[in-house]
Amino acid sequence: MRVLVTGGAGYIGSHVCVELLNAGHEVIIFDSFINSDLGVPDRISSIVGKSPLTVKADLRDRAALDDCFSTHRPDAVIHFAALKSIGESVTNPLSYYDVNVVGTIDLLGCMKRYDCNLLVFSSSATVYGQPESCPIDEQAPVSATNPYGRTKLFVEQIINDAKVADPRLFAINLRYFNPVGAHQSGLIGESPSGTPNNLVPFVAQVAAGLRPRVSVFGDDYATPDGTGVRDYIHVSDLATAHVLALEQLPQLSDLQAMNLGTGRGHSVLEVIATFADISGRPIEYQIAQRRPGDVAECWADPMLALTRLGWRARFDLEQMCKDAWRWQLGSGNGEERT
């Protein structure tokens, strides 16, 4: 297939481009590079030995999007392009609705005009809001506590409505739990700008000596060690699931959403201890206040992906930390280089 990957230069998108090319698909990256590096397409080529085509443009630039469809005539779209900072979505909600919601509506319109009927969408476990219990399956109630989460809920609904209106459209909303790690080559990974919001990139920077300590947001949750529990999933496992979902989309048409997680929860202290172990570096931490909006635990029931895609996560927390650490060192953000 010829696959248009919006946001394909970003953290998750770049790993999916690698797996798509490895599986023999053609890839067109459509990315504004607002949150990614212009060198990423070349690094994807170095890993795979095949090059993606790259279009540098904003999703909201209708002429550029139209031109991309008319030039490349993609068979399918995997749609990652979005803004993803929860805090920023609270201070700048209109940008989030514009990029994440309006951008997706423009994309769906373009797909319809060019008779492109296969879509995989990046949703998030954030749509489960404050989960009533874990593991969380796809039937659990959905809600949102911030504008970013609302954009994911709205877009899921828009895509589901578009499917009902046009039976030729095959689409699925993939709900990621906590993507971490990096490609084993050390050539692509997550590069947060400024202070990382997420735990693993923060811990990696502490291990590298770039930050003195990590704040553990609460140790009084009703979890085994009192700290928050999450379902961390290796970004390369996520990538494999996207290729499988894309290739089987018509058979998944009855589904509205699918979880992508490991089905295992790990606490903040477990993540810190594992990272310290694999990096061989001490990781100082201090217990801090709970972070507003955080939930005690959030981990997936991944059975639907197993039964319908034949997919299950292969990499454990240790491998996720090893690959995050290799990326941290190799990307020039640590004291050593591999």
Ligand code: NAD
């Ligand atoms: P990322 O920021 O690394 O990648 C997003 C890419 O989209 C970037 O390359 C960015 O330059 C591009 N982009 C942003 N706005 C654009 C626009 N208007 N036009 C064109 N390109 C644009 O983020 P990521 O972590 O790879 O996330 C990818 C998707 O997965 C997003 O939709 C995100 O909401 C979703 N998601 C991420 C996580 C996570 O923890 N990383 C979890 C669940 C869901």
Ligand code: WQD
């Ligand atoms: C994990 C755990 C924190 C940082 C977020 C989004 C979610 C999805 C994935 C996009 C929690 C604790 C964190 C720190 C800490 N993104 N923590 N100290 O919040 O589960 O999920 O990313 O869709 O929508 O909310 O991930 O990595 O921020 O936090 O103690 O410095 O680590 O409290 O228990 P989260 P996270």
